[in-house]
Amino acid sequence: MKSLLELVGNFKKAHLLVVGDLMLDRFVWGDVERISPEAPVPVLRVRSESSRLGGAANVIHNIRTLGGKVTACGVIGKDEAGKRILHELRRVKASSAGVFSDRAFRSIQKTRIIASPRHQQIVRLDREDLGSIRAATLARLRQWLWRSASRYDAIVISDYGKGVVHAELLDAVAQLASAKQLTCIVDPKRENYASYRLPTLITPNKDEASEASGIAIRDESTLKMAGEKLMRMWRAKAVLITRGPDGMSLFLPRGRVKHFPTQPRDMFDVTGAGDTVVAVCALALACGGSYEEAAVMANQAAGLVGDEVGTVAVSLKSLKRNLKGLP
Numbered sequence: 001m002k003s004l005l006e007l008v009g010n011f012k013k014a015h016l017l018v019v020g021d022l023m024l025d026r027f028v029w030g031d032v033e034r035i036s037p038e039a040p041v042p043v044l045r046v047r048s049e050s051s052r053l054g055g056a057a058n059v060i061h062n063i064r065t066l067g068g069k070v071t072a073c074g075v076i077g078k079d080e081a082g083k084r085i086l087h088e089l090r091r092v093k094a095s096s097a098g099v100f101s102d103r104a105f106r107s108i109q110k111t112r113i114i115a116s117p118r119h120q121q122i123v124r125l126d127r128e129d130l131g132s133i134r135a136a137t138l139a140r141l142r143q144w145l146w147r148s149a150s151r152y153d154a155i156v157i158s159d160y161g162k163g164v165v166h167a168e169l170l171d172a173v174a175q176l177a178s179a180k181q182l183t184c185i186v187d188p189k190r191e192n193y194a195s196y197r198l199p200t201l202i203t204p205n206k207d208e209a210s211e212a213s214g215i216a217i218r219d220e221s222t223l224k225m226a227g228e229k230l231m232r233m234w235r236a237k238a239v240l241i242t243r244g245p246d247g248m249s250l251f252l253p254r255g256r257v258k259h260f261p262t263q264p265r266d267m268f269d270v271t272g273a274g275d276t277v278v279a280v281c282a283l284a285l286a287c288g289g290s291y292e293e294a295a296v297m298a299n300q301a302a303g304l305v306g307d308e309v310g311t312v313a314v315s316l317k318s319l320k321r322n323l324k325g326l327p
Helices: 002-009 056-065 080-091 135-151 167-180 206-213 220-234 273-286 291-305 316-324
Strands: 015-020 022-035 042-055 069-077 095-102 108-116 120-127 154-158 184-187 239-242 248-252 256-260
Touching (some): 002 291, 002 316, 015 273, 022 056, 022 069, 022 080, 042 056, 042 108, 056 069, 056 080, 056 273, 069 080, 069 135, 080 095, 095 135, 135 167, 154 167, 184 273, 206 239, 220 239, 239 273, 248 291, 256 291, 273 291
Parallel strands (some): 015 069, 015 154, 022 108, 154 184
Antiparallel strands (some): 022 042, 108 120, 239 248
């Protein structure tokens, strides 16, 4: 594993651009000891509250905790949540040079209510107004991207289907990646299945791969059919399908497929695992790693996310420790 550890050691040399839906994840932690007399619902006695970077901003946080440099590109509202997102980006030492504020847009927040002693998520509250980003704001973002993208070692598209990533932006990214030979890693969502093209690597989960390909993944045969169809449909250099407890499957040109099983562990929370996978893959590829090396490291990092509750940024120390422990 010496080569993987050397590759991880080079993460600090990479500067990535993350384009996508910036969010604020809030958590309310408490204890449930009784059922409400008003309705058959649990009563949560609140112990604490916290907030973390979410959505594309969680990808940014992971890149920073893994040692890479990163610039954010997205849209926030002119509200308290938007200010908090900017504050958190500054706190983790990420650049907000590509972040645009829009007074018509409400910054996206997800609030998770977590009950002890088993850290069970009771409910999630989403605050968002989809489709409210003004066309002028999206145009400014695209113009900034067109001028700035070539400065970075790789572009990450973190699509949560909230409006920042759209057909015109993806067309611009594809043109840039093709013309300037840029590395582009995409975490897809259904809203844009028809618009992705020419990614260096795209990382759908099993459900997304089934939906995008129109092939229900039930076994290794249907998995292979879906992966090969997505390679053709998106004209991708590689497709990495994440499969939860079944690991990951990497599809490469000329019909090559490699499977990466998960490490046995009790994973009880996979919030943000996809963000960690795309962050690790982007850093590995930006530093000259192979697709196989990126997949091995991403598989290890995803397992670390399941060890904790809520949105988690994996540390460089933890990843190195896991890589040293590989057989």
